Amino acid sequence: MKFDHSVKIAPSILSADFANFGAEIQAVEAQGADWIHVDVMDGHFVPNITFGPATCAAIRPHIKTVMDVHLMIAPVDPYIEAFAAAGADIITAHVEAGPHIHRTLQAIRATGAKAGLALNPGTPAEVAAPLLDMVDLICVMTVNPGFGGQKFIHSCVQKVTELREMIGDREVHIEIDGGVDQSTAPLVVAAGADVLVAGSAVFRGGSVSNPATYGDNIRAIRNAV
Numbered sequence: 509m510k511f512d513h514s515v516k517i518a519p520s521i522l523s524a525d526f527a528n529f530g531a532e533i534q535a536v537e538a539q540g541a542d543w544i545h546v547d548v549m550d551g552h553f554v555p556n557i558t559f560g561p562a563t564c565a566a567i568r569p570h571i572k573t574v575m576d577v578h579l580m581i582a583p584v585d586p587y588i589e590a591f592a593a594a595g596a597d598i599i600t601a602h603v604e605a606g607p608h609i610h611r612t613l614q615a616i617r618a619t620g621a622k623a624g625l626a627l628n629p630g631t632p633a634e635v636a637a638p639l640l641d642m643v644d645l646i647c648v649m650t651v652n653p654g655f656g657g658q659k660f661i662h663s664c665v666q667k668v669t670e671l672r673e674m675i676g677d678r679e680v681h682i683e684i685d686g687g688v689d690q691s692t693a694p695l696v697v698a699a700g701a702d703v704l705v706a707g708s709a710v711f712r713g714g715s716v717s718n719p720a721t722y723g724d725n726i727r728a729i730r731n732a733v
């Protein structure tokens with residue numbers, strides 16, 4: 509994976525048809541998705557459950573772009589190998605998920621995957637300062653993780669500005685996750701974000717039999733930034 513500064517749109521399959529992930533992924537990629545965002549939830553770190561490594565392995569052959577796995581699980585460390593073996597290009601863990609985030613990031617990189625650090629809305633940018641040389645991506649949550657379709661929390665935009673400043677010339681992506689649509693995307697891109705996760709704003713109104721709507725939705729976000 510070569511570092512790319514351009515704005516990338518990463519549809520979250522949390523808003524896709526769970527009975528049809530393969531076709532949904534092919535449809536959004538054909539309609540212009542840059543990455544595929546895969547939300548793993550455990551019903552413990554967050555109040556919702558999605559799926560685990562077996563599903564990730566099953567969908568991997570359908571992803572031609574980048575498999576961006578967002579782990580909303582605690583603990584993380586016992587499962588890193590399994591998600592890497594499932595083919596994740598990027599594995600993102602939450603700083604709030606355990607006491608040893610430094611070890612977690614090391615363990616992710618040791619698998620050959622890129623390491624991502626996610627920050628909940630209540631977590632300040634400063635926690636990332638000692639970790640900047642250990643991460644390939646910082647995921648700024650702009651909703652409290654657990655569900656799609658929530659309202660964007662505007663106070664998180666300032667955190668993006670602070671992180672972009674801290675990152676300096678390092679090759680670290682800033683990803684925004686939660687409530688991204690054509691009205692909020694320009695705010696976070698202006699603040700320095702380059703990866704936009706979007707669940708409901710991409711999948712809304714479309715389906716595998718009506719994929720053109722996915723394309724319209726993706727272009728609406730891209731044209732807004």
Ligand code: DX5
Nearest residue numbers: 520653654656657687707708
């Ligand atoms: C939230 C997930 C997000 C979610 C975003 O816990 O991490 O990736 O799918 O959904 P929207 O774009 O609908 O806010």
Ligand code: ZN
Nearest residue numbers: 547578685705
């Ligand atoms: Zn996510």
